Amino acid sequence: MTDIKSLSLSELTQEIKKLGEPVYRAKQIFKWLHERGVYSFGEMTDISKGLREKLTEEYYIPEVIIEEKYVSKLDGTVKFLFRLYDGEYVEAVVMSYKYGKTICISTQVGCKMGCSFCASTLAGFKRNLLVSELEGQLHTAQNDIGERISHVVLMGIGEPLDNYDNVVKFLRLINDNDGLNISLRDVTLSTCGIVPRIYDLIEENLPVTLTLSLHAPNDELRSKIMPVNNKWGVDEAIGACRVYAEKTSRRVSFEYTLIGGVNDSKECALELAGKLRGFISHVNLIPVNEVIERGNKKSTENALINFQFTLKKHGINATIRRTLGSDINASCGQLRHRKKQDN
Numbered sequence: 001m002t003d004i005k006s007l008s009l010s011e012l013t014q015e016i017k018k019l020g021e022p023v024y025r026a027k028q029i030f031k032w033l034h035e036r037g038v039y040s041f042g043e044m045t046d047i048s049k050g051l052r053e054k055l056t057e058e059y060y061i062p063e064v065i066i067e068e069k070y071v072s073k074l075d076g077t078v079k080f081l082f083r084l085y086d087g088e089y090v091e092a093v094v095m096s097y098k099y100g101k102t103i104c105i106s107t108q109v110g111c112k113m114g115c116s117f118c119a120s121t122l123a124g125f126k127r128n129l130l131v132s133e134l135e136g137q138l139h140t141a142q143n144d145i146g147e148r149i150s151h152v153v154l155m156g157i158g159e160p161l162d163n164y165d166n167v168v169k170f171l172r173l174i175n176d177n178d179g180l181n182i183s184l185r186d187v188t189l190s191t192c193g194i195v196p197r198i199y200d201l202i203e204e205n206l207p208v209t210l211t212l213s214l215h216a217p218n219d220e221l222r223s224k225i226m227p228v229n230n231k232w233g234v235d236e237a238i239g240a241c242r243v244y245a246e247k248t249s250r251r252v253s254f255e256y257t258l259i260g261g262v263n264d265s266k267e268c269a270l271e272l273a274g275k276l277r278g279f280i281s282h283v284n285l286i287p288v289n290e291v292i293e294r295g296n297k298k299s300t301e302n303a304l305i306n307f308q309f310t311l312k313k314h315g316i317n318a319t320i321r322r323t324l325g326s327d328i329n330a331s332c333g334q335l336r337h338r339k340k341q342d343n
């Protein structure tokens with residue numbers, strides 16, 4: 001059985017030809033799969049019954065099913081725990097902003113990166129998400145809330161550049177006029193810094209915003225909290241971001257999760273300002289979400305404000321991330337972990 005929803009339009013057209021059907025059928029099926037996001041051939045009402053039966057025999061549409069859903073009473077943020085065709089779980093969050101709805105999606109079932117503060121690695125790495133499952137998170141969420149989702153961030157469970165081919169194919173699919181028609185300028189890809197893949201991404205000519213999860217200004221500290229740094233250090237990762245910004249003319253931003261007593265000192269802020277000097281970028285300061293198993297503590301309010309102040313004083317644009325959905329534990333990784341423990 002072939003996952004029909006992970007095929008590009010040209011691949012789908014080849015399949016339709018193989019079935020001896022006219023080529024225009026491919027576009028019709030494509031629209032059902034990618035524009036409307038249906039999960040069964042039975043719903044494709046303008047396709048003949050005979051063809052629908054043939055499709056059912058040879059292809060499947062991997063479904064992304066809502067297992068749990070939480071709506072924040074504070075700001076309307078919606079958090080989903082999705083079940084996949086093989087019984088695995090991933091999470092996504094839909095946030096409301098003035099400019100529309102943004103979805104934060106997962107890219108893998110679990111994660112291999114092993115960052116010390118993050119919940120996503122706790123339940124172990126299982127597999128990459130299929131192209132259809134990356135997109136299915138958008139379809140299922142959009143059809144459930146009944147409103148268009150216009151912005152996407154790849155910041156849920158998993159490392160997007162560790163599922164590179166599927167993520168790139170997914171980006172092209174959501175950008176298609178006959179699909180979700182999402183502007184790639186409204187997509188943000190967050191990476192822990194798989195440097196060769198950042199260079200590969202430049203070559204794809206996709207105008208997505210890149211975000212590097214930096215979290216420390218030097219190799220000694222960063223390697224302690226992010227094992228990936230042992231492969232590609234701070235300077236290499238920031239260097240790749242500089243090239244990305246130059247070559248794509250897209251803004252690059254940096255995530256910096258502040259962990260009390262670990263990376264929130266004035267020295268760290270000064271060192272970070274030095275590393276980013278002359279780089280037109282943006283630093284997002286995120287108070288660490290305390291994951292019990294990880295034992296990390298939030299920075300004090302003072303440390304947070306001072307960190308931002310020091311960056312700004314040295315010409316680095318920095319904001320403190322507004323917390324959305326704090327009453328529903330909206331940060332990713334924790335629901336899947338709990339579900340695994342329950343089972």
Ligand code: SAH
Nearest residue numbers: 117118155158159190191192213255288289
């Ligand atoms: N693997 C990608 C994307 C997923 S993580 C990446 O590393 O960027 C999304 C962001 O959430 C990253 O910046 C990550 O470092 C951050 N994050 C993970 N756990 C966190 C926690 N407990 N508190 C605050 N931020 C966290």
